[in-house]
Amino acid sequence: MHLRTQAVVLDLDGTLLDHEGAARAALAAWLPGLGVEVTAGLVDAWFAAEEEHFSAWRAGEIDFAEQRRRRLRDVLPLAGLEGGSDDGLDQVFAGYVAHYEASWTAFPDVEPMLAALRARNVPLAVLTNGTEDQQHAKLRAVGLDGRVGSVFTAEGLGVAKPARASYVQVCAALGVVPEEALHVGDRYDLDVVAARAAGLQAVHLDRDGRGPFDEPERIVSLAELPGYLGW
Incomplete structure (x- = not known):
C-alpha cells in the first residue's frame, strides 16, 4: 500500500x-546476585508488574521512582524476599538498572x-x-x-x-x-x-x-x- x-x-x-531482550538479560544477571533462581514464572511476573505500574506512571498516577518500587513490591515476595523501605527498594532497583543499561x-x-x-x-x-x-x-x-x-x-x-x-x-x-x-x-x-x-x-x-x-x-x-x- x-x-x-x-x-x-x-x-x-x-x-x-x-527492551524486552535487555530486560531478560538484566534479570538473568541480577536475580542470582540476590540469591534468587531465575524462573519463567518470575520473569513473567516481572513483565506483568512492569506493564501495570508503568501504565500508572504513564497516566500520571504515580511518579517514576514509585512505579519501580511497586514492581519490586510485587515481584520480590514471589522470590521469598521482603520489600523494605523506599530507599532500600531504590537501591535494589539500581542493581537491575545497571544490568539493563549494559544490555541495551x-x-x-x-x-x-x-x-x-x-x-x-x-x-x-x-x-x-x-x-x-x-x-x-x-x-x-x-x-x-x-x-x-x-x-x-x-x-x-x-x-x-x-x-x-x-x-x-x-x-x-x-x-x-x-x-x-x-x-x-x-x-x-x-x-x-x-x-x-x-x-x-x-x-x-x-x-x-x-x-x-x-x-x-x-x-x-x-x-x-x-x-x-x-x-
Whole structure:
C-alpha cells in the first residue's frame, strides 16, 4: 500500500531498541546476585508488574521512582524476599538498572531502515513513553543519538501515548498535519490504534508475530518499511 507520508514517527522500545531482550538479560544477571533462581514464572511476573505500574506512571498516577518500587513490591515476595523501605527498594532497583543499561542493543533492522529513509530525505522523529534522561541515554548507547530526528518523551511532552495530544504535538513540531504522518511501533494499542485515533497513519511492527493478524498495515521487520511505503 502506498501511503501519502511526509514524516515518519518511530516508537523506541520494542521498535528501535530491544527492551524486552535487555530486560531478560538484566534479570538473568541480577536475580542470582540476590540469591534468587531465575524462573519463567518470575520473569513473567516481572513483565506483568512492569506493564501495570508503568501504565500508572504513564497516566500520571504515580511518579517514576514509585512505579519501580511497586514492581519490586510485587515481584520480590514471589522470590521469598521482603520489600523494605523506599530507599532500600531504590537501591535494589539500581542493581537491575545497571544490568539493563549494559544490555541495551538496537535491533539489526534499524540501520538498513534508517539508510533507506535518509536516502529519500524522509523527516523522522521518535515518540516514546519514557523519561528524558533514560530514553536519550538509550539512543546514545546504541549509536542512534542525533540520527533519528527529534526525540519526544512522555516526560518532556507532559503527556504520554495513548493521549491524542502526544501524537499531535509531535506532528506540529515536524510541521505536518497528522494525516500525513506515519506512526510505526510494536504496541498495537499505543502505536496503531491510538495513533490512528489522533489522525495519523500507522503501521504495526509485529516482530514477535503476536497479531492482530487481520491488521492490513502490519510488518514483521523495519526492513519492510521502505518497500511498504513504495519509496
